[in-house]
Structure formats: structure tokens, C-alpha cells
Amino acid sequence: MTDVEVLKRRIIREIDSRKQELIELCSSLIRIPSENPPGDSTEISRFIAGYLKQFGFQVDFYEPKERMYNLVAGYGRDEGKHLILCGHTDVVPAGDPFKWNFPPFSGEVKDGWILGRGASDMKGGLSGIIFAVSLLKRLNLELPGKITLAIVPDEETGGKYGVPFLLENGIIHGDGCLIAEPSSPLNPTIGQKGAFWFKLTVFGEPGHGSLSPVAGRNAIADAIKAIAKIQELWELPIPVPDEVKPIIARTKRYMKEVEKLDENYQKVLERITVNVGTISGGTKSNVIPESCTVEVDCRLPFGITHEKVAEHLHRELDGLGIRYQMETFGFRGNANFTPPDDPVCRAVIRNISSVTGEEAYGVLQWASSDARHFRAHRIPVLQYGPAHLPSIHGYNEKVAVEDVLRCAKVYALAAIDFLFSSSR
Structure with missing residues (x-):
């Protein structure tokens, strides 16, 4: 019988000792332009596949549209629970390069920040899930279930060639999903308008x-x-369903205490x-x-x-x-959410608190994301990823090194908790 807590402490030590590898992976992803439009993911997809293959992963390519590649790679066994870790390779266009303080696809690490387009949305999170899953495999852990990496090319334009394609064609399935989209350090997104x-x-x-x-x-x-x-x-006037009133209340608290937004902004939730x-x-x-x-x-x-x-x-x-x-x-x-007591939410939120030593709780997002597609296929899902939120989609995008490290730890530990938990 595996002592999960002992295993999790070992994983933390391993991630800390390999921190530089994680940083370099993130920098490498940023240095590969993958703007959408035009949506050509050829170079970055080949790089990721090469990284995973060196650790023995079988990587399957799916190309629903020319030069838009979905990558799917798994680790574990089909029996037991199944967790999907999802991220997208595309980024919004960099815009005028002369308005940046550094080259848009720099990937430079400076003063504790990783710099460049996509650093926060979402190559910091993408590098974290790739690194976390590859590390678990390198440690030769015998999982009681399976982790699937679903790496998609078409999120920034809301297109149909990424997550919708994989789900509608039955290429991926799971009991839970974590999308490494940018979020607050203590507040994963468990629902969207x-x-x-x-x-x-x-x-x-x-x-x-x-x-x-x-x-x-x-x-x-x-x-x-x-x-x-x-x-x-x-x-x-919109009648708010009783089932979401507690989540809306927590999100208003988050908007006030974390985002420092006044009550006028809180109105967008309702x-x-x-x-x-x-x-x-x-x-x-x-x-x-x-x-x-x-x-x-x-x-x-x-x-x-x-x-x-x-x-x-x-x-x-x-x-x-x-x-x-x-x-x-x-x-x-339509607006959609995953209950905070769902096993995948509990696993992620519990380990955010464990890694940070602070209270974590799920909130609603006032925008939309690929999460809606998973919920439409009855797969519980939430979003959690490293980000410097003010820089997303703007000039001088960046992400903190320590945020990327923290999220990689949460991804690995949450996967262990979720898969070793007997509840489905």
C-alpha cells in the first residue's frame, strides 16, 4: 500500500531539485512563436513531443485543421480513475514589437520573472503540467489510474479544433480535468459565465x-x-439559482479582497x-x-x-x-460550474493550501474558456495556473518563476491525491 503523504513529500523534493529544468522548459516554449491567428502549432508541437518522447511517452498527433496539432500522451493504466491535464499552445498575437520592453518571444529569465508573449497565458501553466507528468513517469511511480496530457492548438480564438475536437471524437475522456489556465495563486476557477x-x-x-x-x-x-x-x-433582472449563490458570494469576496475591485465590478457576476x-x-x-x-x-x-x-x-x-x-x-x-466538493476540485484546492500554507477556495470566472466543453461532456473541471494577471494579452507579458514552480507542485500533488483517492 502506497503511503501517499510520503510520496508527496518525495515529489516536492524532486521538483525543487529540478527547478532549473522547469524554468528552461517554460523559456523554451515562450521562445517558439505560436500566435493565433494564424494558428500554426507545428514547431511548438514538435518540440513538446520531442521533450516527452525522451522519457518514453507515446505521443499521438491529431490535425483537424492544417498545421493545428493536438497532442495526446498518457501515463498509468486504464483501470482506476482517469485525470486529464489540459493546456493550449497558442497565444494571442504579440502586436507592435516596439511597444515591448524586451523581445516578445524572449523567454529570458530576469529578476525572478520569465518574459515573453504567452508567459502567463499559458506557457507557464503548460510547462508545469508537462513537467509534472514527465516527472511522475521518471520516478517510475505505479499509478492506480491514468493521467492524460491533452495539449491543444486552438483556444485563443475559441475555435473547434482543440478541446471540442478531442472530446467530440472520443479521443480523450476522464473522471476529472485540470486546465492550467492562468488564475489567482489561491483561487482556482471552478465556473464560468x-x-x-x-x-x-x-x-x-x-x-x-x-x-x-x-x-x-x-x-x-x-x-x-x-x-x-x-x-x-x-x-x-436575472434570478440567480440557489445552487450557485454560495459560489457567487465567495467570488465577490475574492473580487473585493484579492482583485481589489469595488462593488460595481461585482455586479458582473449577476x-x-x-x-x-x-x-x-x-x-x-x-x-x-x-x-x-x-x-x-x-x-x-x-x-x-x-x-x-x-x-x-x-x-x-x-x-x-x-x-x-x-x-x-x-x-x-450558458453559465456552467463544477461543484467545489467534486473530487477533482477537492484535490486541487487541498494541495494549493498545502503548498502555500494559506486558505484556498474556488471562484467563478466572468469570462469563458475551454472548461465549458469538458462540462458539456460531463467531465468535472477547474482551472489553475501561474500568471501575472495584469500582463495577460498585453505588452510585456511575464510570469513569476516561483509561481510556475508552485503550480507544478500543485499539479503533481493533486494528480496523486485524485488518482489514489477511492471516491469517484
Whole structure:
């Protein structure tokens, strides 16, 4: 019978003694550009496969779209519990290199920080799960279950070629999943708001600009009326289900104590947020515009579905007497969560507290992620990863060395606890 606590202490010592290897792995991943778009993961996928193969892993490649590679590698046995550790290789574009204080794909380690695009989102976490699983294998541990690494290429654009492809084709499955997405050091994400992205095209009647508003019909003016109705979604009262009220309360505490956000920000947990992200219309100033198109990102709280939001918007827009067409694109899904007492949540939260010596608890995320796909396939999931949150998707992105080290420890210890636990 394995003494789990003795084993976990051994793992901590091994990770500390191999710290430099972990740092170099993270730096190496950052030095490989993997911006999405365009979404070419060839180089970074080959590097990761080479790293894993040197320790005896079989790595399977899946290419649902040209140059977008999913990597799947496992360790353990099919009997017993099955844990998925997931991460994505793609990063958002670096943007103007002259606005960075260092080369965007530097990977340099300086003053306790690892520097470069993707350091926090999410090559710090990606290096942590790869390192943790490879270390467990190198220690020749006989696991009572199995760990699967699922490394995907298509998260930053919300695409279908990563996690959705693997799940829908039955390539991966599990009793629990940990995604190494950026999070607060003590607060893994156990739930997300829903998302409803849509494009609204408003139609008018062209004419000479000198005769407006007498002649024709101005599509931009009608679109402005529509936008006003769309923005009223923020004021729509949403009944919060009782089952999520305790998690919302903890998340408000987190927003106040950790994020230092005032009560105004806390409202986003229980309301529909509305961002009119793009608008385009007309041909020139002296022509009455025939059409105008706006793209909108709404994030949905628990208590309402994207179907209900669409129905509400159609009623409101129909009442304006305008001609329009509404179609969805990108993210679409309802708010979702994993109960904090689920075994995978307990294993991760317990070991965050163990490694840090501080209280840890799960919170809701006011954005969306690949976690929704796992929950749609009835796989309990949460997110936890190293990050300097203010730098994500911005210039001068970085991650603290000690955060990467801490998360790698949590990944390895949580995997041990989860797999050796008898509860399913």
C-alpha cells in the first residue's frame, strides 16, 4: 500500500531539485512563436513531443485543421480513475514589437520573472503540467489510474479544433480535468459565465445625403437605436439559482479582497455584460447608408440562457420597426460550474493550501474558456495556473518563476491525491 503523504513529500523534493529544468522548459516554449491567428502549432508541437518522447511517452498527433496539432500522451493504466491535464499552445498575437520592453518571444529569465508573449497565458501553466507528468513517469511511480496530457492548438480564438475536437471524437475522456489556465495563486476557477456573441446587420434605403432624413432610411441611425436596446440587457433582472449563490458570494469576496475591485465590478457576476466591439456601415458621408453591422459580446450569468437572451432581443428590436438580421458567431454557451466538493476540485484546492500554507477556495470566472466543453461532456473541471494577471494579452507579458514552480507542485500533488483517492 502506497503511503501517499510520503510520496508527496518525495515529489516536492524532486521538483525543487529540478527547478532549473522547469524554468528552461517554460523559456523554451515562450521562445517558439505560436500566435493565433494564424494558428500554426507545428514547431511548438514538435518540440513538446520531442521533450516527452525522451522519457518514453507515446505521443499521438491529431490535425483537424492544417498545421493545428493536438497532442495526446498518457501515463498509468486504464483501470482506476482517469485525470486529464489540459493546456493550449497558442497565444494571442504579440502586436507592435516596439511597444515591448524586451523581445516578445524572449523567454529570458530576469529578476525572478520569465518574459515573453504567452508567459502567463499559458506557457507557464503548460510547462508545469508537462513537467509534472514527465516527472511522475521518471520516478517510475505505479499509478492506480491514468493521467492524460491533452495539449491543444486552438483556444485563443475559441475555435473547434482543440478541446471540442478531442472530446467530440472520443479521443480523450476522464473522471476529472485540470486546465492550467492562468488564475489567482489561491483561487482556482471552478465556473464560468456563459457567452453569446452575435452580429447584427441593420438595413436601410440609400439616397442622397442632402435629403436625409426626409429621403431614404439611414441604417446607421437605426443601428444606433438597436445598440441602445442591446445595452439595456445590463439592466435586465436575472434570478440567480440557489445552487450557485454560495459560489457567487465567495467570488465577490475574492473580487473585493484579492482583485481589489469595488462593488460595481461585482455586479458582473449577476448581470449580462454587453460590449459592442465593432461597427461598420455606409459608403461615404453624402450617401444615406444602406446597411450597418455591429458585433456584440455578451457574457451571461447563471439564471438565463443564450436562447432566452436571443428571444428577448428579437422582441425589443422588432418593436423598433427596423429591418435587421441577427446571427451568432464565436463563443456561445450558458453559465456552467463544477461543484467545489467534486473530487477533482477537492484535490486541487487541498494541495494549493498545502503548498502555500494559506486558505484556498474556488471562484467563478466572468469570462469563458475551454472548461465549458469538458462540462458539456460531463467531465468535472477547474482551472489553475501561474500568471501575472495584469500582463495577460498585453505588452510585456511575464510570469513569476516561483509561481510556475508552485503550480507544478500543485499539479503533481493533486494528480496523486485524485488518482489514489477511492471516491469517484
